[in-house]
Amino acid sequence: MKLISGCEASTTRERTLALRDAIELLGGKWRISILQYLSFGTMRFKDLQENIDGISPKVLTKELQDLEQNKLIIRTVNNTRPVTVSYSLTAHAYETQAVYNALLEFGAKHRQLIKGK
Amino acid sequence: MKLISGCEASTTRERTLALRDAIELLGGKWRISILQYLSFGTMRFKDLQENIDGISPKVLTKELQDLEQNKLIIRTVNNTRPVTVSYSLTAHAYETQAVYNALLEFGAKHRQLIKGK
């Protein structure tokens, strides 16, 4: 496999840390779905809750806060009655695109191998 | 972001499933390290335990079983006294390379953005 060469994270330890950070940030049950739906455009809390099947408001809140802290999404409170809140992706979030494409490709192959067999 | 087009997983639902499968399989605290070390060559249980800092034998066993079930690694019992067991990557595991490269690249950028500043 021999992981990527010529990258700024050069030592094995540093690579491991970068990998862990990334997997921690993008892993978990809901993160991907949230970012996926937000990639379609700005969404409100309710939009997300309806589109992401099975997520509870508590969990959605927590995931959104976490993503905001990591600068992947932006939270905007709208001046409406009643209050609405919009979420959208940051430029940084779009840098996950390569990860998603790779994950998607591998996931499709894997599903064929395991479940299709 | 507009996820990959022209892929066999065509509906949003199928894409979500493939993404979840992939992240579930490759996510978690230890998977990456295990696959990373196995990419250097065949290893025995003890080799892995020593190289992967902080992992307990119980957890290592579980992770290895899981990876084996998902056909990412192969477990071989050697005919020695005392018994030794070797683990190595399957061809399928090497297909995760693109995922790791992408994760690594994003992880490095993310670390700079979050911790660097």
Add this chain to the structure above:
DNA sequence: CTGGATCCTAACTGATACTG
């Protein structure tokens, strides 16, 4: 509409000791 508060369960983790 947004999302906090509370309660609860199952799963994951860690440390340590032990067996074939």
Add this chain to the structure above:
DNA sequence: CAGTATCAGTTAGGATCCAG
């Protein structure tokens, strides 16, 4: 050497209800 067993602690996540 390669795990299992045990016990205990932490966390993730679901269900429900309520407040600004």
